[in-house]
Amino acid sequence: MIKVKDFMTKEVKTITRQTTIREIAHFFLSFQVGFLPVVDEEMRLLGEITKRDILAPFLPDYFDLLEDITFISDFGSLENLPLEILENLIVAEDIMIKSVVTIGQEASLFKVIALMAQHDIRHIPVVEKERLIGIISRTDMLRVIFQQKGS
Amino acid sequence: MLNIIGASVIFATCFIFFVIGRPDRTIVAMVGAVLMILFGTWRGFYDHQAAYLAIDYNTIGLLFGMMIIVGILRGTGFFRYLAIKGAKLARGDPWKLLLILGLTTAFISMLIDNVTTILLIAPVTILVSDILRINPRPILLGEVILSNLGGVGTLVGDPPNIMIGSASGFSFNSFVIHLMPVVLLAMGIALLLFKVLYRKDLRSTSRQVERIIEMDESRAIKDKPTLFKCILALITVVVLFLLEEKLGLKSAFVALLGAVFTLIMVQPDVKKIFGEIEWPVLIFFGSLFIMVGGVDKSGILGLLGAGLASLSSHPLAMSLLLIWISVVFSSLAGNIPYTAAMIPVVGHIAAGGFNPNPLWWGLALGAGFGANGTPISSAAGVLIVEMSDKTKSPITFRNWFKSGTLITVISAVLASLVFIFFFSWFN
Numbered sequence: 001m002i003k004v005k006d007f008m009t010k011e012v013k014t015i016t017r018q019t020t021i022r023e024i025a026h027f028f029l030s031f032q033v034g035f036l037p038v039v040d041e042e043m044r045l046l047g048e049i050t051k052r053d054i055l056a057p058f059l060p061d062y063f064d065l066l067e068d069i070t071f072i073s074d075f076g077s078l079e080n081l082p083l084e085i086l087e088n089l090i091v092a093e094d095i096m097i098k099s100v101v102t103i104g105q106e107a108s109l110f111k112v113i114a115l116m117a118q119h120d121i122r123h124i125p126v127v128e129k130e131r132l133i134g135i136i137s138r139t140d141m142l143r144v145i146f147q148q149k150g151s
Numbered sequence: 152m153l154n155i156i157g158a159s160v161i162f163a164t165c166f167i168f169f170v171i172g173r174p175d176r177t178i179v180a181m182v183g184a185v186l187m188i189l190f191g192t193w194r195g196f197y198d199h200q201a202a203y204l205a206i207d208y209n210t211i212g213l214l215f216g217m218m219i220i221v222g223i224l225r226g227t228g229f230f231r232y233l234a235i236k237g238a239k240l241a242r243g244d245p246w247k248l249l250l251i252l253g254l255t256t257a258f259i260s261m262l263i264d265n266v267t268t269i270l271l272i273a274p275v276t277i278l279v280s281d282i283l284r285i286n287p288r289p290i291l292l293g294e295v296i297l298s299n300l301g302g303v304g305t306l307v308g309d310p311p312n313i314m315i316g317s318a319s320g321f322s323f324n325s326f327v328i329h330l331m332p333v334v335l336l337a338m339g340i341a342l343l344l345f346k347v348l349y350r351k352d353l354r355s356t357s358r359q360v361e362r363i364i365e366m367d368e369s370r371a372i373k374d375k376p377t378l379f380k381c382i383l384a385l386i387t388v389v390v391l392f393l394l395e396e397k398l399g400l401k402s403a404f405v406a407l408l409g410a411v412f413t414l415i416m417v418q419p420d421v422k423k424i425f426g427e428i429e430w431p432v433l434i435f436f437g438s439l440f441i442m443v444g445g446v447d448k449s450g451i452l453g454l455l456g457a458g459l460a461s462l463s464s465h466p467l468a469m470s471l472l473l474i475w476i477s478v479v480f481s482s483l484a485g486n487i488p489y490t491a492a493m494i495p496v497v498g499h500i501a502a503g504g505f506n507p508n509p510l511w512w513g514l515a516l517g518a519g520f521g522a523n524g525t526p527i528s529s530a531a532g533v534l535i536v537e538m539s540d541k542t543k544s545p546i547t548f549r550n551w552f553k554s555g556t557l558i559t560v561i562s563a564v565l566a567s568l569v570f571i572f573f574f575s576w577f578n
Contacts, residue, residue, distance in 0.1 A: 060281060061541035065274035068228060071235055071370040076282040076362035 004112060005105035007144040008126045008134035014039045017046065017093040022086050024054060035123035037132050038096045045125055045132045047096030057090050058082065102127040105134070109144065112136055157190050158197075158449035162442060162492070170484050172527060177431040180438035180488075187445035197445040205444020206437050209317040209403040213307065215433060216406025220384055220413050221263050222427040227378040228371045230259070230271035235368035238279040243360030245285045246353040249345060252276055253293040257301030257338060261308045262385065265298045265531040273538050281542070283357035288544045289349035292554050295535040296523050297338055300562065303519030304334035306402060307392070310436075311481075311490035311518040316402060318494045319511040323392035323402060329512050329577060330519075333569050337520070337562040344561070348554060377417050384413040439491045447495040456499020466505055467574050470513040471567050473497075477517025478563045482524020482556075490518045509570070509577040516566040523555040523562070 013027060015036050027036060028051055038047045058081050101115050102125050115124060116138065126134040165183035169176055184202070191197020237255050241247035252272060259268045273291055280287035302308030306316040306326040316326060346353065372378060388409035391398070395405055414421075446452055463469055480489045493514055501507035522529035526536045526548060532555070539546040570577065 062274065062277045062281075062538065065538060065541065066278060067274075068231060068371060068373070069278075071231075071367050072278075072282075072362075073365055073367065074362045076359045077284055078282060 002109040002144060003105065004103055004107045004126055004136060007140050008105065008136050009140055010134045012037060012132065012135050014132065015092050016040070017091065019092040021054065021057065021090040021095065024049060024092060028054070035135065035137065037125050037135065038092050039132050043131045045099060045102065045127055045130065048099050048125065049092060049096050053095045053097060056095060099125055104128060112141065154194050154196050154449040155451045157194065158187065158446045159451050161186050161190060162446045165442065166484055166488060169488050177435040180435050180442065184438040184441035187442050191445045191448065197448045201448060202441040202444055206440040207314065207317050209401055210313050211433055211436055212403030213313050213406045214436065215428065216403065216410040217264065217307065218428045219410035219424065220381060220388070221267055222424050223377065223413055223417055223419055224381040225267060225271060226374065227381065228373040229378050230268070231275055231371040232368050234272045234275035235366050235371055238275065238363055239366065239368070243283055243357040243363060245290065246346060248279070249290045249293045249353065250342065252290060253297040253342065256294040257297035260298040260301040261305045262389065265302055265309065265529065266534055268298055269295055269531045269534055273535060277538065277542055279363060282362050283359045285357055286352040286544050287542050288539065288546055288550060289345060289352050291535050291539055292546060292550065293345050295531050296341055296555055296558055298531055299522040299529050300334055300338050300341060303516065304331040309519055309522070311486045312515055314490050314494060315511055315515050319507065321511065322396040324396065330515060333516060333566055337565055340561055340565065341558045344558060345554065380416040381413060384409050384416070387412060439488055443491045443495065446492065452492070452495045453499045456496045457503060459496070460500045460503030460505065466509060467570065469500065469505060470509040470570055470577070473510055473513040474517040474563060474566050474570070477514055478521040478524065478559060481518045481521025482528045482559060485528060486518040486521050490514065506578055509574065512577045513570065517563065520559055520562040520566065523559045525556065526551040
């Protein structure tokens, strides 16, 4: 049975609570990752940030009340994105979300497939005693499933 | 004596939880209803049979019927359409925006549940205000306060009126004739007050008005055929409400007829539409009726009625007393549990030799106007405060006391004056 520890990515790019939104965007752009775990000094997992979360601060809070916005063509002053948000105002802890799913390194490949499908997520942090030891992305999954059979 | 104490303790405890707002009122009412039946069965003054009879099916049927029609209507985007249309008419003038959206909300609320109306109009209001760079607070306050006032004007406008209509036997027309003039007057005064209170926020016309004019409200309509069918059903319902006396129909039957009419015309996904019915609200009402039935059977409401009747033998004085008691208690505990409990009391006061008619109208005005007493007096008020928390200028208790509470007092004074000068009108 293939286990998580056999195919997880161990070299994980992590950020801290205080990493700014500008730096986070920089990580996404330069390292080809779509997922950043937020950890403390002892590598304890605090939360995670995906590309989706990084856009949320640009939308007013009340937007989730609107069921439909197709009738608007020009949002007027809203169109001027509040770029001051980028100037160190927003840091990782403001936009991170608590990880819905984590997994242990002894879990099976099939369990990872099932969890990813059920929660519709692309990454799962691998955690041992609250500490982050790796992540599994869908790329890791493709690699382990399809390359193994071919080799 | 034990019956009275036990039943009163159960009911008063539930009432306190209604004020606190937690646990959810439906759970509180269900627990109260079960305890009341248990206690009544043990003491022999109430049982499940009596509980079944205590439920006012006319109220529940009316709510159920309207929920189906509105459930189908809200998916069409009609309310959003009205809000955008109104916003465009205001042409960036904050005062006109308040006037048009406030009155739209008020008139919709005369027929449709206030919470649904606010839920659909307020988000568009917030968006439009943000684009116009004006403060949404006075406009949101205006919408909810006018919505609460508007509902007082008709039998179906707010739950206290539905219950009172059912208990008194007054027709839809009778409600409009007796209450609408007072309500319209109160709405006018409320608007004037807003103009004075928020003159700073409402003064300058926004320069961003083109963005609003450019909005295409026709795109808000998601399903035209269904919209027309719903409007047709609503018109039919209103016409039947107006004719209900002549035709000898009960208002619940009219609402259910409208619901059936809409269902057969639209043939929506039944599971989806019935999933949108607010079952907790219906269960809350049912449980409340069961609880109040037990309290009444214990004898305490009879004593309360006789006690009130002994205070004065003057019909006007009694009506005024009822208006003010109702305003105070409805503000504090919400007007639904209060009205449910007061309906039997009015019956008992009338049994002491009073003409019940002015008492019913007094109860309706007091309980209805009480909804604006505090931000938590009405479900629509709670909702608008929650929504405003997502804007840059949240509605605080202080804001509410300055507008809502003041308007409650003014509208209660107005109701009292109308009673004093035109008492024979309410006989």
